[in-house]
Amino acid sequence: MPAILPDDPPPFATDEPDNPKAPAPAGLARRAARFNEWMRRYSWAVAMTVAIVITVGGLIILESGRIRIASEYETALEAKGATAQLSTLAADIATLTADERGFALKADGAFPAHFRETAQRVRRTLAWLDAYYRRIGDDTALASFAQIRAAADDEIAQGTARLAAPPTGAALRERALALPAADTSATLDAALSLLRLNEEQRAQHALDASRADQRISTLCVAALCALNIVLFILLFRNLGIQLDKQARVQKALITQQEELDQLVFARTRQLEALAWHLQSVSENEKTELARELHDELGSILTASKMDVAWVRGKLKDSEPAMAEKLARALGNLDQGIALKRRIIEDMRPTVLASFGLVTALRSLVDEAAQRNGWSVEFDLPGDDVKLGEAIEIALFRVAQETLTNAAKYARASRIRVTLRVDEENVSLSITDDGIGIRPQDLKRTQTHGLVGMRQRVSARGGRFEIERASPHGTAISVSMPRERSAGASVAMPSA
Known part of the structure; x- marks a missing residue:
């Protein structure tokens, strides 16, 4: 006889069930x-x-x-x-x-x-x-x-x-x-x-x-x-x-993963372009601010120093006490002018623009070594090479941040700086003999210095690596193409 489906009513069904206790x-x-x-x-x-x-x-x-x-x-x-x-x-x-x-x-x-x-x-x-x-x-x-x-x-x-x-x-x-x-x-x-x-x-x-x-x-x-x-x-x-069902589900997941990977890749390219744009804007602002400080504040400080020196020369014999105060003011003005120059150099190093990356790196490392008592070992090209303003600025900023971190945390006594340049790539390596970076610090996302260096290098299509040196210390390596990669030229998303 034909089977009765669960949802079909039984034959000869009535409105009232024979057994009121039977389950529905x-x-x-x-x-x-x-x-x-x-x-x-x-x-x-x-x-x-x-x-x-x-x-x-x-x-x-x-x-x-x-x-x-x-x-x-x-x-x-x-x-x-x-x-x-x-x-x-x-x-x-x-x-x-x-x-x-x-x-x-x-x-x-x-x-x-x-x-x-x-x-x-x-x-x-x-x-x-x-x-x-x-x-x-x-x-x-x-x-x-x-x-x-x-x-x-x-x-x-x-x-x-x-x-x-x-x-x-x-x-x-x-x-x-x-x-x-x-x-x-x-x-x-x-x-x-x-x-x-x-x-x-x-x-x-x-x-x-x-x-x-x-x-x-x-x-x-x-x-x-x-x-x-x-x-x-x-x-x-x-x-x-x-297994057949799992294969279908896995195929659907692979399709979704590919779509997500494409979306992540596109967003990553856009973020790299945004990071490069922000860095360019930041460098332009630093350049403008350095120019303002040099032209405006520098002229003000220089004029003030000349006036104070003239007054001190007039009062040197008749008012020795006032002349001493004016001499102290001249010293303060000299310190202000030196501070202004140091700020301008940090914001837009003139030696980089005037002499190139090799000389700028040597000058930067020598100044840091004098302040911190380091011994320095250089492995740099004999002559300055032109790598383009963007690449030179990126490598110089990485070196700046690396030396700052070494001075703050490494407790190092020796620094080695290596720059290699060939027809396609340029690589910079800075190694210290300090206590070495901890493994947990490599995974921290709140370390803005490391994050900034990674973003600056990746925006140029380069590779940034940091690791513990042997037997101790920290080694930072940067490698990027001499010409700007295609990934850095992705159009900015419209607002």
Whole structure:
């Protein structure tokens, strides 16, 4: 008959349900949906757990079967060995009787020696059989064996006594008549035959049981393997569905990641262009401010110094106290003029514009070394090379910031400055022998000096690296193309 979907009303449905306590169809649908979702998520775990349990159970069953089969084979082997020992015992007892009869008929010294050798073999066989029957715990067989052992011991004792001295005359006939009767030997042989039959049955029963266990183990292994195959087929089918779904999701994520990477790349190019624009604006403002300070403040300070010097010259003889004050004012004006020059040099170094990067770096490092007591090692080109105003300013500012940081934090005693220039790239390296930058400081985003240097270099399409020097100290390396890269010429986004 056709299946009824959960959302379809049952046949012959009425407005009032027959059982008011029955759950609503919507509740059943929700529970079924939750169960399906749970099975979809965790079916692989359930299948894997069941497979593991089945595998472990199968291993336990196989191991127990192996132990039983080994025990049954051992029982069969011991029973076969007991049968062989019983046969040997019967043959040896018969040999004892034969040796006695031979000695009674002919007093030959070989019969007593052979008798003693056979008696020792009989005792060893009796000891082995006694230990065997006690180990297996067969009381009936042990009672029968006890009678056989007593008869064998009596036979050995009597035979030993008869063979103690060779018979002479009438004693030969008496000793021959005193040998064990035929019915006694027949009874002993029958008891031994019965024990041999029991042991053969025991061995056969053990072999039959082992074969049955082998068949049962084979059937269990086949059933477990079939069940595991079914479970793994279901598991791999579900895994294939999950992998297909995961591949689709991963493909969608890769597409989104590519779109985000493109967006980030575009925004990064725009930010680099913005950083370069801001640096250019900052340099232009510094240049303008340096020009104002040089033209306006410099002329004011120079005129003030000339006036104060003229007044001091007039009052030098008549008013020595006032002349001394004016001399102090001249010193303050000289300090102001020097401060103005230093500020102008920091904002727009004239030596860079006048003589080039090599001379400017040498002058900058020499002044820093004099202030901080450093020894300096230069590796610079012999002649100044023109690299373009933007590149020279960027490298000079990086050197400025590096030397400032070294003076503040490094506690260094030696500075090495290296500048390499080829047809395509220019690289600057500054190394100190101070305490070295800490690894956590390399990851700090609040370090404005490092961030500013990175942005200044990346805006020119260059590479900025900072690391701990060996054995101690800090090494800063900058490499950038001699011509401005295409990335720095990206158009600014409109406001």
